[in-house]
Amino acid sequence: MAGEHGGPGAPPAGAEEATVPWRALLAEAVATLADGGVEGAEVEARRIVEEATGRDGADLLVHLDEPATVNGVAALDAMVARRLAGEPLQYVLGRWGFRTLDLMVDRRVLIPRPETEGVVDHVLAELARRRDEMAASGRAAPPVVVDLGCGSGAIGLAVAAEWRGAEVHLVDLSADAVAVARANLAGLGMAGSTVAVHHGSWFDPLPPDRAGRVDVVVSNPPYVAADETLPPVVADWEPADALVSGPTGLEAVERILTDAVSWLAPSGLVVMEIGATQAEAARAAAEAAGLVEVDVRPDLSGRDRALVARAAR
Numbered sequence: 001m002a003g004e005h006g007g008p009g010a011p012p013a014g015a016e017e018a019t020v021p022w023r024a025l026l027a028e029a030v031a032t033l034a035d036g037g038v039e040g041a042e043v044e045a046r047r048i049v050e051e052a053t054g055r056d057g058a059d060l061l062v063h064l065d066e067p068a069t070v071n072g073v074a075a076l077d078a079m080v081a082r083r084l085a086g087e088p089l090q091y092v093l094g095r096w097g098f099r100t101l102d103l104m105v106d107r108r109v110l111i112p113r114p115e116t117e118g119v120v121d122h123v124l125a126e127l128a129r130r131r132d133e134m135a136a137s138g139r140a141a142p143p144v145v146v147d148l149g150c151g152s153g154a155i156g157l158a159v160a161a162e163w164r165g166a167e168v169h170l171v172d173l174s175a176d177a178v179a180v181a182r183a184n185l186a187g188l189g190m191a192g193s194t195v196a197v198h199h200g201s202w203f204d205p206l207p208p209d210r211a212g213r214v215d216v217v218v219s220n221p222p223y224v225a226a227d228e229t230l231p232p233v234v235a236d237w238e239p240a241d242a243l244v245s246g247p248t249g250l251e252a253v254e255r256i257l258t259d260a261v262s263w264l265a266p267s268g269l270v271v272m273e274i275g276a277t278q279a280e281a282a283r284a285a286a287e288a289a290g291l292v293e294v295d296v297r298p299d300l301s302g303r304d305r306a307l308v309a310r311a312a313r
C-alpha cells in the first residue's frame with residue numbers, strides 16, 4: 001500500500017516530510033482499490049486523497065506534485081484499508097455532502113441518500129406556499145418543521161440551513177443518532193433556539209405546546225421489511241434500526257401518519273420518503289389516518305419515493 005513508499009527506514013508518523021508526490025500515491029490508491037474490486041476506484045481514490053490532503057477538487061490538482069507528508073500517507077493508507085475491507089466510502093471519509101451541507105457521518109447513522117435530497121425540496125416548496133398564503137392574509141410567523149428519525153440530521157438541518165428562521169425539531173430514538181445530529185448542528189453554527197434535537201420515539205419528545213401547530217412533518221423512516229434482503233454494503237455496515245421497520249416494512253410509516261394528524265396545523269403537510277413499492281399502501285394509510293390531498297411524488301429517476309398528505313383545513 002501507499003505507506004510502503006516510506007520504506008523500512010521511514011521516520012515515525014508526523015516526524016518529517018516524505019518524498020513521494022501525491023500524484024503517485026493517488027495512482028497507487030486507484031490501482032489498489034480497483035484490484036480489490038471497488039467499483040469507481042478512480043473517483044473514490046480521489047475522494048480519499050482529498051481527505052488525506054485536506055484539499056478539495058481544483059485545489060488538489062494544483063498540489064498533486066507536492067511531496068506527501070508522513071501523516072498524510074498514514075491517513076491515506078488507513079482509509080484505503082478500510083475501503084478494501086468493504087466499509088462504505090462515506091464512513092471511511094467520515095463526512096458526506098447533502099444538499100448544501102457537509103455532514104459528519106459514521107456507523108452510528110444512515111448514510112444520507114441523494115433521493116432524500118428531493119424530500120427536502122417538497123418541504124421547502126410547502127414552506128414557500130404557506131409563507132405566501134400567510135402574507136396574503138397579512139400574517140407572518142416562523143414555520144414549525146419536525147424531522148422524525150433524523151439520523152445524521154440531514155433533512156432537518158438542510159431545511160434549517162435553507163429556510164433561515166424556521167423552527168426545526170429533529171427527533172431520533174437512537175441516542176447515537178442524536179449525538180451525531182447534535183454534532184452536525186453545532187458544526188453548522190446554527191445552534192440556538194430555532195433548531196433542537198430531541199431523543200425519543202417519533203412525536204413523544206416534542207414540546208407539547210406544538211401540538212396542532214406543526215406546519216410540516218417530514219420523515220425518512222425505516223421502511224424495510226424484516227425479511228427483505230439488503231445489499232451487503234448496506235446490511236453489514238448501516239444501523240439495522242435505521243432501515244428495518246418490522247414484519248411489513250410499513251409499521252413506522254403507518255404510525256407517523258396516524259399520529260401526525262394531532263400535531264399538524266390546519267392544512268399542514270406530511271412529507272415522507274417511502275420504499276419504491278410502497279406507494280399504494282402508504283397512500284391508503286394516509287387516507288385511513290384522515291389526511292387529505294394524498295399524493296405520491298417521483299424521485300429524479302421516476303420512482304414513487306415521496307408521499308405527501310395534508311391535514312384538513
Ligand SMILES: C[S@@+](CC[C@H](N)C(=O)[O-])C[C@H]1O[C@@H](n2cnc3c(N)ncnc32)[C@H](O)[C@@H]1O
Nearest residue numbers: 112149150151172173174201202220221222242
Ligand atoms: C432511514 S433512517 C433516516 C435518517 C435520516 N433522516 C436520513 O434521511 O438520512 C431512519 C431513522 O429513524 C430512526 N428511528 C427508528 N425508529 C424510531 C422511532 N421510533 N422514533 C424516532 N426515530 C426512529 C432511526 O434511528 C434512524 O436514524
